[in-house]
Amino acid sequence: MFDEPITSYSNGSIISHLLRKTIHTKRALDESHFYLPNLAVSSSTMADSSQEDQSSISSRDSAAESASPGSHLSTGASPEEDRPLSDHLQAKRARVENIIRGMSGSPNSRLHGENERAESDVREAREAYRENKRKQRLPQHQEHHLTPPAPSNRGSSGSKDEECHKLKEQLQSMQRLLRQLQEKFLQVYNQEGTECEGRDDTGAENEDATTGKESGFVFPMSTDDESERTSDRAKGGLPDRAKTGNLFLTHQKESGNLQDTLKHELCKAVSESVDMVFKKISSTGLKQSPAQRMCPRPEHISVGADRKSQEDGNQEQSHTEETGKPRALEYYESTETRSAEGQTEALSLVVRKPPLSQLSSVTPTVKRPYPLHHSPFQFNYSTPLHDSQILEHLLKYGPHTSFGTLPCMPPSMDRASPDSVERPWDAIAMRSKVTSSHLAHHPCPSGLGPVTVDSLCLPHVKMECGDLQSMAERNSYMSLNIQEGLTPNHLKKAKLMFFYTRYPSSNVLKTFFPDVKFNRCITSQLIKWFSNFREFYYIQMEKFARQAIVDGVNNVKDMSVSRDSELFRALNMHYNKANDFQVPERFLEVAEITLQEFFNAISTAKDSDPSWKKAIYKVICKLDSDVPDEFKSSTCL
DNA sequence: TACAGCCCTG
DNA sequence: CAGGGCTGTA
Numbered sequence: 001m002f003d004e005p006i007t008s009y010s011n012g013s014i015i016s017h018l019l020r021k022t023i024h025t026k027r028a029l030d031e032s033h034f035y036l037p038n039l040a041v042s043s044s045t046m047a048d049s050s051q052e053d054q055s056s057i058s059s060r061d062s063a064a065e066s067a068s069p070g071s072h073l074s075t076g077a078s079p080e081e082d083r084p085l086s087d088h089l090q091a092k093r094a095r096v097e098n099i100i101r102g103m104s105g106s107p108n109s110r111l112h113g114e115n116e117r118a119e120s121d122v123r124e125a126r127e128a129y130r131e132n133k134r135k136q137r138l139p140q141h142q143e144h145h146l147t148p149p150a151p152s153n154r155g156s157s158g159s160k161d162e163e164c165h166k167l168k169e170q171l172q173s174m175q176r177l178l179r180q181l182q183e184k185f186l187q188v189y190n191q192e193g194t195e196c197e198g199r200d201d202t203g204a205e206n207e208d209a210t211t212g213k214e215s216g217f218v219f220p221m222s223t224d225d226e227s228e229r230t231s232d233r234a235k236g237g238l239p240d241r242a243k244t245g246n247l248f249l250t251h252q253k254e255s256g257n258l259q260d261t262l263k264h265e266l267c268k269a270v271s272e273s274v275d276m277v278f279k280k281i282s283s284t285g286l287k288q289s290p291a292q293r294m295c296p297r298p299e300h301i302s303v304g305a306d307r308k309s310q311e312d313g314n315q316e317q318s319h320t321e322e323t324g325k326p327r328a329l330e331y332y333e334s335t336e337t338r339s340a341e342g343q344t345e346a347l348s349l350v351v352r353k354p355p356l357s358q359l360s361s362v363t364p365t366v367k368r369p370y371p372l373h374h375s376p377f378q379f380n381y382s383t384p385l386h387d388s389q390i391l392e393h394l395l396k397y398g399p400h401t402s403f404g405t406l407p408c409m410p411p412s413m414d415r416a417s418p419d420s421v422e423r424p425w426d427a428i429a430m431r432s433k434v435t436s437s438h439l440a441h442h443p444c445p446s447g448l449g450p451v452t453v454d455s456l457c458l459p460h461v462k463m464e465c466g467d468l469q470s471m472a473e474r475n476s477y478m479s480l481n482i483q484e485g486l487t488p489n490h491l492k493k494a495k496l497m498f499f500y501t502r503y504p505s506s507n508v509l510k511t512f513f514p515d516v517k518f519n520r521c522i523t524s525q526l527i528k529w530f531s532n533f534r535e536f537y538y539i540q541m542e543k544f545a546r547q548a549i550v551d552g553v554n555n556v557k558d559m560s561v562s563r564d565s566e567l568f569r570a571l572n573m574h575y576n577k578a579n580d581f582q583v584p585e586r587f588l589e590v591a592e593i594t595l596q597e598f599f600n601a602i603s604t605a606k607d608s609d610p611s612w613k614k615a616i617y618k619v620i621c622k623l624d625s626d627v628p629d630e631f632k633s634s635t636c637l
Numbered sequence: 638t639a640c641a642g643c644c645c646t647g
Numbered sequence: 648c649a650g651g652g653c654t655g656t657a
Binding site for chain 2: 503527531534535611613614617
């Protein structure tokens with residue numbers, strides 16, 4: 001039954017696979033193949049994931065990253081490949097049991113209605129289900145290169161042992177539930193089989209050939225495409241059957257419908273059970289040191305390879321399934337269902353939530369050998385503070401939903417960036433940069449178009465749906481109210497103020513940046529800005545003055561500055577790039593005076609004096625005019 | 638000594 | 648645009 005490379009299937013597809021196989025063999029299955037002696041794999045996997053957190057995170061991280069996990073898994077060169085196949089199967093079975101258990105808490109689950117045998121377990125699962133409702137669909141974390149040593153060997157804490165024990169028990173109960181589910185499924189199927197007489201074999205094979213290919217390896221999550229198909233079947237199922245005209249078709253539809261429904265439930269349950277496990281583990285991990293909290297390598301490392309291997313076996317299916325599938329769902333699939341052979345437990349599918357200090361060691365090294373369009377966003381990186389809320393929201397409701405429901409998010413911030421492109425992995429690198437340095441000190445509100453992105457130092461960062469970028473912008477918006485730093489809007493405002501004042505005093509700055517919490521650093525930065533503005537200004541003046549002299553201009557009166565002149569265009573481009581500000585006439589006058597000063601100085605060879613410009617500066621600094629009061633408003637821009 | 642401002646550099 | 652060095656000034 002398991003002689004085919006089942007290990008290359010994803011954890012999601014394994015469910016379909018098991019079901020399909022179960023049907024196909026019609027109870028010929030020996031339970032002992034399925035039900036393995038102990039839970040050593042899964043429990044040790046659990047222990048290992050947390051335990052590795054304690055001991056060898058950084059080294060293993062780097063090793064995992066450099067080891068190109070994709071090829072590692074797809075080629076089957078892993079040492080785990082040599083492990084008894086039963087280990088994987090058992091672990092996966094445990095995982096499925098976990099899923100089934102989660103389903104038992106779902107009101108929609110009717111296929112496995114009575115679970116008296118595992119009543120207490122079900123209750124526990126329900127509680128866990130409720131507990132983790134809010135965290136469902138978190139990206140999962142897989143550990144493919146685990147080498148599971150005994151937790152006690154490395155002195156894991158007692159609470160962790162306890163957690164592992166609990167999880168072990170849960171897994172056992174889930175195994176039982178899975179068996180029940182399989183039996184149920186078989187019952188239903190065989191009922192239909194007898195009804196449909198000799199069709200059974202054909203139907204089973206057909207199931208294998210069609211349904212299996214069609215949806216057996218991905219979760220039929222309620223995408224438009226899939227739900228449409230499902231509802232079609234639901235609509236057509238019973239009536240068709242009554243017609244008896246096409247019993248074969250009827251049977252197919254019903255099985256497909258049932259299977260779809262079942263898989264849909266399983267799909268939901270996967271997220272929930274994974275979240276449940278993660279929650280348990282993370283709660284344990286919080287007691288550890290920051291370094292220990294570092295989780296094993298993120299799941300996405302293997303995703304590309306997994307996907308590839310999966311597609312190798314199910315190319316037609318993948319193509320048909322993926323068209324019209326929301327990105328978010330694809331992402332979940334990619335993380336959930338495309339695990340490879342080492343994937344043993346939901347436990348290891350953990351979202352890392354290290355403290356900020358861990359960011360630099362986590363994010364920059366991530367590589368992703370993954371088709372660009374397959375992963376809309378990555379949330380495996382750390383999620384401090386409100387980011388985590390945003391991520392949670394995204395994970396719960398998908399990337400296309402509004403953030404308006406988030407209490408901390410003004411509804412207006414919900415729009416996605418227009419220039420978003422699918423570059424999820426760049427987004428990873430972006431995030432570390434943004435979080436570690438720029439967002440904190442240079443929050444950047446949107447509204448400046450490309451400037452915004454550049455100012456955030458995100459020139460190569462493109463995010464599908466604008467999720468991450470808009471997230472960054474939301475960060476900026478929120479910071480805008482805190483005003484612990486200067487924003488690009490402040491810079492823009494300062495540049496416009498330069499049209500009035502070239503040498504603003506500290507008091508002027510404080511007056512005209514009332515929304516800025518001034519300290520020595522901020523003041524220096526603002527002063528530096530104006531210093532830079534002046535620098536550019538004078539450089540332009542000198543350049544044009546010299547050019548005029550080269551061009552043979554003799555009379556200083558020929559040196560004028562109008563809105564048509566090149567000099568003005570250069571200055572306007574610098575200080576008023578958007579050209580949405582009417583430059584005051586006074587600035588033209590000052591510019592003209594400055595240009596003439598330079599012209600005179602250069603024509604009289606004063607520029608031989610190293611400090612010849614100082615005299616000009618002395619003149620120009622007296623030409624400042626008052627900045628309009630409109631600039632005092634913090635919302636003027 | 639502290640600070641503002643300029644210059645140079647990246 | 649920012650950082651750092653340098654200079655002039657109070």
